[in-house]
Amino acid sequence: MSEQPGLESALDQLAIPVLRVEEGTARVLFANTAARMLPFTLEPPAAPGAVLDAEGTPLPVEQHPVERAARGEPLEGELVRWAGPEGSRAFVVHARMDRSRSPGVATLSFQDVSGWHQTEADLRRALGARDTFLSVASHELKTPITVLQLVLERLQRGAHREVSLSGAQLVERLEPALRQVRRLGVLVQNLLDVSRARNNHFELECERFELGTLVREVCERFSEHARQAGSVLAVEDCPPVEVHWDRMRVEQALSNLITNAIKYGAGGPISVRAEPHEGAVSLRVEDRGPGVAEGDRERIFNPFERAASGHRGESLGLGLYIVREIARAHGGTVGLTGREGGGSCFTLRLPREAAEGGYE
Ligand SMILES: Nc1ncnc2c1ncn2[C@@H]1O[C@H](COP(=O)(O)OP(=O)(O)O)[C@@H](O)[C@H]1O
Numbered sequence: 226m227s228e229q230p231g232l233e234s235a236l237d238q239l240a241i242p243v244l245r246v247e248e249g250t251a252r253v254l255f256a257n258t259a260a261r262m263l264p265f266t267l268e269p270p271a272a273p274g275a276v277l278d279a280e281g282t283p284l285p286v287e288q289h290p291v292e293r294a295a296r297g298e299p300l301e302g303e304l305v306r307w308a309g310p311e312g313s314r315a316f317v318v319h320a321r322m323d324r325s326r327s328p329g330v331a332t333l334s335f336q337d338v339s340g341w342h343q344t345e346a347d348l349r350r351a352l353g354a355r356d357t358f359l360s361v362a363s364h365e366l367k368t369p370i371t372v373l374q375l376v377l378e379r380l381q382r383g384a385h386r387e388v389s390l391s392g393a394q395l396v397e398r399l400e401p402a403l404r405q406v407r408r409l410g411v412l413v414q415n416l417l418d419v420s421r422a423r424n425n426h427f428e429l430e431c432e433r434f435e436l437g438t439l440v441r442e443v444c445e446r447f448s449e450h451a452r453q454a455g456s457v458l459a460v461e462d463c464p465p466v467e468v469h470w471d472r473m474r475v476e477q478a479l480s481n482l483i484t485n486a487i488k489y490g491a492g493g494p495i496s497v498r499a500e501p502h503e504g505a506v507s508l509r510v511e512d513r514g515p516g517v518a519e520g521d522r523e524r525i526f527n528p529f530e531r532a533a534s535g536h537r538g539e540s541l542g543l544g545l546y547i548v549r550e551i552a553r554a555h556g557g558t559v560g561l562t563g564r565e566g567g568g569s570c571f572t573l574r575l576p577r578e579a580a581e582g583g584y585e
């Protein structure tokens with residue numbers, strides 16, 4: 226193809242695609258192995274819309290980097306995208322013309338930065354989610370404090386005026402304050418758990434217990450809450466099975482999944498079941514709500530992440546992250562699949578014998 230075999234075999238060793246192009250004609254004299262391995266061609270002419278600038282605007286043929294390089298324009302790290310069959314790839318393109326012979330030869334290199342772009346987009350997402358979290362969290366902290374303050378001030382005013390309350394009146398006045406204190410407690414517990422999980426300090430205290438009893442107890446605790454949301458919460462299959470897990474943490478994980486099923490289950494029936502397997506047990510929580518779009522099914526397990534559907538105001542996006550960390554500390558997994566006919570199915574799968582201490 227060309228008269229410089231030494232140079233070309235050296236370029237073939239590079240992981241970065243390189244083209245050598247004839248001055249004026251833009252004829253490709255040489256494409257190294259990395260360039261030939263791409264699932265699309267870097268050479269012009271490209272199909273309309275196949276080559277785009279950094280903002281995603283299609284480039285006219287004369288602006289194709291190979292055409293520009295062949296005209297002798299030096300390219301100093303310009304970002305160009307190619308829309309290939311497997312999605313778009315971003316390259317930083319460098320080009321220089323060598324006119325030591327006639328016609329000259331331009332050498333172009335294409336550094337693939339698609340991964341960096343993805344990382345940048347992920348970081349932006351994570352930062353955005355954290356900012357939203359801060360504003361929701363401060364709102365969530367403020368509400369119970371306001372209620373508490375009102376209740377206490379009212380009681381104090383009564384005491385100043387020496388109004389004596391009956392036991393029943395006192396109970397009634399204290400009820401909203403207690404409800405808010407419980408809410409605060411849960412919130413602060415979640416925040417503590419997140420910071421522990423972040424630092425890999427999620428320590429387990431495992432004990433041997435019968436899982437079926439625990440599942441029924443937890444469901445019993447949530448049945449009234451589910452009823453208020455219009456859902457029937459039922460324990461389906463739950464054969465007696467002995468496990469060696471951190472009882473409190475597993476209760477917490479199951480509670481988080483059930484709370485979500487109630488919150489996002491659109492008032493449909495919710496079922497909970499335990500399935501023993503060889504050496505492991507799956508806990509499954511299913512609802513008939515709108516479910517989670519396939520593209521969001523991994524992301525929602527990350528801290529502060531929430532999918533697009535309702536209840537945004539009061540949700541912090543920590544519940545599933547904590548479930549995932551509890552699973553991880555037990556050496557297990559948690560995953561989400563869609564239900565046939567709509568709804569979500571969350572499966573927490575843990576080895577029957579979790580190692581004490583958590584995290585490998
Ligand atoms: N059963 C479910 N059905 C539909 N969406 C769900 C379900 N469970 C969780 N999600 C989605 O996942 C997101 C993250 O859940 P979670 O971490 O528990 O946070 P939160 O409940 O505070 O929003 C929720 O905001 C919601 O969008």
Ligand SMILES: [Mg+2]
Binds near residue numbers: 481484485543544545
């Ligand atoms: Mg939740």
